[in-house]
Amino acid sequence: MLRHGLLRYALRRLAYAAIVVWGAFTGAFFLLYIVPGDAAGGLTMGASGGDVEQLLAEQRELLGLDRPVLVQYGDALSGAVLGDFGDSLYQRRPAVEVFFEAFPATLQLAFLGLALAVLLGVALSVIIELTDWRWLRELLVSLPPVAVSLPPFLVALVLVQLVAFRLGWIDAFGDRTFLGLLVASLSIAVAGGGTISQLLTANLRGALTSPYIETARSWGLSRFDVVVRHALRNASLPVITALGTLIGVMVGGTVLTETVFSRPGIGRLVVDSVNGRDMPVVLVAVTVSALIFVTVNFVVDLVYPLVDKRIRLEG
Template sequence: MARYLGGRLLQAVGVLWAAYTVAFLVLYVLPGDPVSLLAGVDANDITPAQLDALRSRFGLDRPLIVQYLDHLVAVLHGDLGRSIVTGLPVSRVLAEAIPPTLAIAGAGLVLAIIFGAGLAIAANFTRRRWLANVLLGMPPLGVAIPSFWFGLLLIQWFSFGLPIFPAVGDAGFASIVLPAITLAVPTGAMIAQLLSNSVGATLTEPYIDTARAKGADRARVHLGHALKNAALPALTITGLIVGGLLSGTVVTETVFSRPGLGRVTASAVAQQDVPVVLGVVLFAAAAFVVSNLVVDLVYPLLDPRILGPGSGRRARTRPQPSEPLEERVTA
């Protein structure tokens, strides 16, 4: 287990370094001058010498490799730098922006799991073929719906038509509901699509027939046997789900006029505020790494064979990879 965890931690560090390096190079290679944007296109009273002084102040006049190494060393010491636009520490900007984003992203993730898993289970559990076809046709529709359009539709229905939830702002729990639903629909559709296919394929396995022959009812077969194995592929896309939620907040927070990481990112990119963008990228990469690390730790709990045949007595007593996970239990 220690070797398994150590390998995953090394991969996590590599992902964080690669994400930061690629983002740094892309931001500094792109055309544009953040100092000129800060000064303003109509600021004719600013001389070239003053612009050079601003570049020197923010360290933008040094060679690219020197800037990269200085930024990397500072990040390793916990210093994300200062915003070129506001002058505030990037850590403070992120500390103020992350909580509102985590509120709607967390609520969206919970709703997405409930919606996706419920839809997948219902589609495979029902005996009515027409109903199963209707349920299985919903995930592609959920993925295809543009988030901004769906968010505006929710505002029209539940803010203007039925004044139940506020249309904009960050005013308590009620203001989280519509943005969370907007984020949950495409994410839940992705979960439902993958999980429904996985559950359907798992229900054709021989050990499922064995469980049915032993008298297991439909609920036990679907929830106790099939869902356990079918959940493994769905767990694999957790990193993509987290990334999708974070990227979706850019549109969602704009539509609902909410403060948060999405609006900070959009503003920083528009103003070429490189330190803030790098801080956002580092946070997003860290969220991706942590979510995937949690998935890697949950995998052995669902299937101990992942640890390998030499990882302990419990793992050695499990069936071999060619044998279904449930076959030894149901045989």
């Protein structure tokens, strides 16, 4: 019975995931379509004289941009279902290949940013609960809302100014060292760490008033053991939920971060592709990002019962 319920749950979640990915693909296609200009204009840039309009028309016909929009959409969607997004309009090679050349650098940046966000958020919440000084606790509690309100690009600009220009620890443009990666990751980790700390601090306070915590204290456990070994696990469920969303935010946050730090990755690739109306590359990037988002959330939902045995997956 449990297996059937789990199977129905998984199938339902997969159906939701398919709708989300389709919606992201469709939204990206039509948003890019309604933006003024197209790839033909970029390919004919620099041409002059009376032949410009003829050259533009020839490029549009060659690229298939003169066909009805629904025909273009249908071809793009059917190809995407088969994993074929077509060739990059500028690089003249498969868009999937172009995307996955840039993908590892972004994945590295995003997941290091996520690791730093978890580390900062959990550490701050634990310190808040272990602090006896009221003034210090109130100061620490005020930090997460400030962190959440800071845009990643603003943090990135401040870090570039401080670490690169003032301290000279990294190159301001295109630094490829681990320290450069760490600083760039920190710029997208600040807001995520603030979100985690807000959720965890609120739930830790509730968990520390639970009867099982009183039992743990009666065993003579230290305050640190009570908070870290007992209360932290039960207070972490909202954080696990937030991780699914934060991964999507982290991947999205790399767009401006890679631009500010002049790092390679899908962020800069997408910016360049949108500017050049390179539809195939943009659609690959959006579809893969949506797939990552729904996959992570699906895994998070399955991990829930392992963290808290009281939770059951409903059929």
